[in-house]
Every structure is written in C-alpha cells, then in structure tokens.
Amino acid sequence: MDYHGRGKNQMFDGYLQDVIGGVIYWKTKESIVINIMNISSRNILGHIRLPKSYNAKILLVVDENRQPEGRCLKLSCLHGYCSNTNGSEICHCDKGFKYNGHACTDIDECMSSPCNQKGFERSCKNIPGSFVCTCKNGTIFDGVTCSAHSELQIRLNGSSTNMSGRVEIYHPTFGWGTICDKAGMELASFSLGDVICRQLGFAGKRNLRHFGEGSGPVLLSEVSCTPFGDEIYIWDCRHAGWNMPTLTCTHDRDVGVNCY
Numbered sequence: 230m231d232y233h234g235r236g237k238n239q240m241f242d243g244y245l246q247d248v249i250g251g252v253i254y255w256k257t258k259e260s261i262v263i264n265i266m267n268i269s270s271r272n273i274l275g276h277i278r279l280p281k282s283y284n285a286k287i288l289l290v291v292d293e294n295r296q297p298e299g300r301c302l303k304l305s306c307l308h309g310y311c312s313n314t315n316g317s318e319i320c321h322c323d324k325g326f327k328y329n330g331h332a333c334t335d336i337d338e339c340m341s342s343p344c345n346q347k348g349f350e351r352s353c354k355n356i357p358g359s360f361v362c363t364c365k366n367g368t369i370f371d372g373v374t375c376s377a378h379s380e381l382q383i384r385l386n387g388s389s390t391n392m393s394g395r396v397e398i399y400h401p402t403f404g405w406g407t408i409c410d411k412a413g414m415e416l417a418s419f420s421l422g423d424v425i426c427r428q429l430g431f432a433g434k435r436n437l438r439h440f441g442e443g444s445g446p447v448l449l450s451e452v453s454c455t456p457f458g459d460e461i462y463i464w465d466c467r468h469a470g471w472n473m474p475t476l477t478c479t480h481d482r483d484v485g486v487n488c489y
Contacts, residue, residue, distance in 0.1 A: 325358030
C-alpha cells in the first residue's frame with residue numbers, strides 16, 4: 230500500500246501503524262516486529278519487538294511534547310514538532326533538518342559529499358531530510374558509500390561438497406557474514422536459491438536447506454527476490470540494508486542451498 234493506506238504501490242506490504250513527523254511505523258502481517266522508517270530516505274531506523282502473543286493492528290505513537298497541553302500558538306514547526314514552556318516556543322526538528330530560530334529547514338547533506346568515501350559516486354541529490362546517491366555503473370550504494378560489485382563476494386560453507394552449503398557473503402566494510410530470507414514469502418524464498426546458485430556458476434537450485442549457524446554479522450536480512458529470480462546478484466534482491474539485521478533474522482535462519 231502507499232503511505233495513505235490506499236492502493237498497492239510499492240512502499241511496503243503490511244499494516245500502517247502511525248506517522249510522526251518524518252517517521253513511519255509499520256509491520257508486515259506475519260512479523261511481531263514493528264519497523265521504524267524514515268519516510269524520505271526509506272531507511273530503517275529501528276524496531277519495536279512485540280510479545281509473541283500480541284498482534285498489533287492499531288498503534289498510537291505517543292510523544293509527550295506533541296500532546297494538546299503545551300501546544301504552540303506561534304510556530305507550526307513543519308518537519309518537526311513544537312514545545313511550549315511557559316510561553317516560550319521552540320521547534321525540535323526531525324533528523325535531516327535544523328532549527329533557524331523560526332522553522333525547521335532542510336540540511337543539505339550533499340555538502341559533505343556522503344557518497345564519495347571510496348570515489349565511486351556519480352552524483353549526490355539532496356532531498357528533504359535525507360539524500361540519494363547515484364553510483365557509477367557496476368557499483369552499488371550500500372547505505373554508507375558506493376562499492377564496486379567486484380569487492381563483494383559469495384561462497385558456500387558448512388558442507389562436504391562445493392555445490393551445497395550455508396550462503397556467506399563478503400562485504401569490504403563488514404567482512405564475511407550470512408543472509409536471512411524473508412519469512413512467509415514462499416515464491417521469494419524459492420527464487421532466492423536460484424539467484425544464489427546461478428551467481429555461483431551452477432545451473433540451478435535443488436532446494437533451500439539449513440547448514441548450521443554461521444558466524445559474524447547477518448549481512449542481508451529479509452531478502453526477497455522477484456518470483457522468477459531475475460536478479461544477477463543476491464544483493465540486487467530486496468533486503469533490509471547491509472548489516473541491518475531485523476530482530477527475527479538471527480543465525481538460526483541462515484540461508485543454505487543445494488545447487489546442481
């Protein structure tokens with residue numbers, strides 16, 4: 230659905246819980262974790278874990294500074310909120326904005342060239358509250374910097390053959406780690422193995438299996454490939470971000486494959 234809870238366009242699949250300033254709270258139908266996401270950048274800022282027996286369908290996010298008492302009369306504080314203390318009003322701005330004494334104004338993150346830590350960037354576009362990096366062909370933006378595909382590696386481990394095992398990925402910043410698939414997405418999980426086996430040079434996948442728990446970080450969480458596995462690399466599939474494991478993505482969900 231979209232941010233207004235209508236339509237089926239591309240933002241997320243699940244229950245919209247609440248929107249506060251530039252932050253949206255939502256959860257998938259199967260998960261017991263509420264995701265906290267920046268609306269502008271779509272980066273996951275954190276998670277709220279619910280009790281296993283509780284399924285939240287309506288959530289009100291409470292911030293004492295935004296309640297009716299102490300409401301501001303002079304300032305509206307778009308992209309933030311206003312607090313009124315004994316008649317003194319001040320704006321508290323969302324991340325990516327700064328207070329200029331009257332309102333919250335956008336910070337131009339591109340002034341600090343956040344895309345160019347390794348020299349692969351093509352351009353940086355400032356957007357309200359965040360920025361977007363466009364990388365050169367053959368490189369990807371991992372949420373921190375642009376990295377060459379050649380720096381990313383994949384291997385199978387935990388098996389006696391080279392055609393099966395636990396999937397492990399190397400990232401130049403985080404080292405070797407594992408991946409976790411998107412729970413409850415049968416088609417996405419099915420095609421995930423096809424993408425992995427083709428990337429490793431095999432014809433296809435026999436099945437997905439668990440080959441024991443790996444070590445290091447869970448580098449890719451909630452991985453979901455297209456139903457037909459059109460992606461060339463496993464990191465081209467949808468995921469929660471590099472080294473951004475969700476609470477349900479632990480090593481007991483490390484993905485393994487049998488290839489042929």
